Amino acid sequence: MMALFKLPRIAEIDGSTTGWGFFLCAQKDLRPTKAGGSYLALVLQDVSGEIAAKIFDGAEQLDKQFNKGDFVKVSGRGNLYKNQLELVLENIRKVNPAKDAADGFREEDCIPSAPRPIDEMWQELLGHVERVRRPELRALLDRILAKHGPKLKIWPAAVTVHHAYRGGLLEHVLKIIQVGTALADAYEVDRDLIIAGGILHDLGKIEELTYEGAIGYSVEGNLVGHIAIGLGMLQEAAREDASFPDQLRLELEHIVLSHHGARDKGSPVVPMTLEAFVFAATDDLDAKMFQMRKHIADDSGDGAFTQFSKRLDRVLFKPPQA
Structure with missing residues (x-):
């Protein structure tokens, strides 16, 4: 039986929340319990964010009934575990779109998205391209956006680290x-x-x-990585203009290759031009600001500081609520 009351959006769930709701299953793992049984560890998402979830009863059987990337209907309650909010589930099943539409199921409500409308962000990006002064560079960018725009508009920027939602890559690009x-x-x-x-x-x-609701890595992504893939995309677009300046192509390639800022962070070269140095610093700043804001927002403790963040290697001060 599903609970009587509908759950609020994930961003509004707290430790006293109970009810049922529709979500996207972004991650799913069958894990052992200390007592020798098993439970399902999930990450559920909706348009407002994501939350960890667990279900203990019938975990092995339920594991066979839905997959990562499926929309699911769940019932359960909010719970604080080690100062982190989670959902403890009583039941879960795969959504039946035709049947569940009567209870308010809509795919778009279950997919985390950038806070700004995608069409609005896209028009802003086109405006930036129009202001590029060098015609050969502007033409290169026009070709790239014409070819890759449909994906660039909606793709996430990462699996988990930053801007990991629909339109997140475009949002990241605009902030940079x-x-x-x-x-x-x-x-x-x-x-x-x-x-x-x-x-x-x-x-x-x-x-x-x-990216099919849930975010993962492609075979090419695992074997080659986005820096090398992106370098190839740039080189392909540059070859379409036989007169494209070699020096300009090299400087663009250098920005792509060095944008992680250091070899131990994944870049094969370090920034060696003024523009590459500014760019790598800006890219790192935007990712870090996103991570900091998310870590503060996700922390459910009552203290003035968050729990320790391994990724940021620090605790963060939580500004008093107005």
Whole structure:
């Protein structure tokens, strides 16, 4: 039996919440319990975010009834475990779209998305491209957006680390262009290269990542990685213009290859141009700011500081609520 009351969106769930709701199953693992049994460890998502979930009763049987990437209907309650909010489930099943529509199921309500409308963000990106001064570079970007735009509009920027939702890559690109061009003006470096780098640096993620509601890695993504994939996309687009300047192509390639900022962070080369240095710093800043805000928002403790973040290697101060 499903609970009587409908659960609120994930962002509004707390430790006293009970009810039923529709979600996307983003992760699913059958794990052993200390007592020798098993339980299902899940990550559920809706348009407002994601939450860990567990179900203990009948875990092995339920594991066969739905897959990662399926929409599911669940019933359960909110629970605080080690200062982290989770859902403890009583029941779960795969959604029947025709049947569950009567109870309000809509796919778009279950898919985490960027806070801004995608069409609005896309028009902003096209405006940045129009302001690129060098015609050969503007034409290159036009070709890339024409070919890869349908995916670039909706793709996530990562599986988990930052902007891991529909439209997240586009949101990340726009923030880098916004901040990076401001720094370019302040330090008198080439803003055209920053705009181009914003579009090109993570373009390979549209092939590195699979995205069918749930986010994963493609075979090519695991074997090659987004930096090498993106480099190939850039080189292919540059070859379409026989007169495209070699020096400009090299500088763009360098931004793509060095944008992680260091070899131990995945870049095969370190930034060696002014633009690449500004770009790598901007890319890192945007990812870190996203991670910090998410870590603060996800922390359910009552103290002034969050739990320790392994990724950020620190605790974070939580500003008092107004």
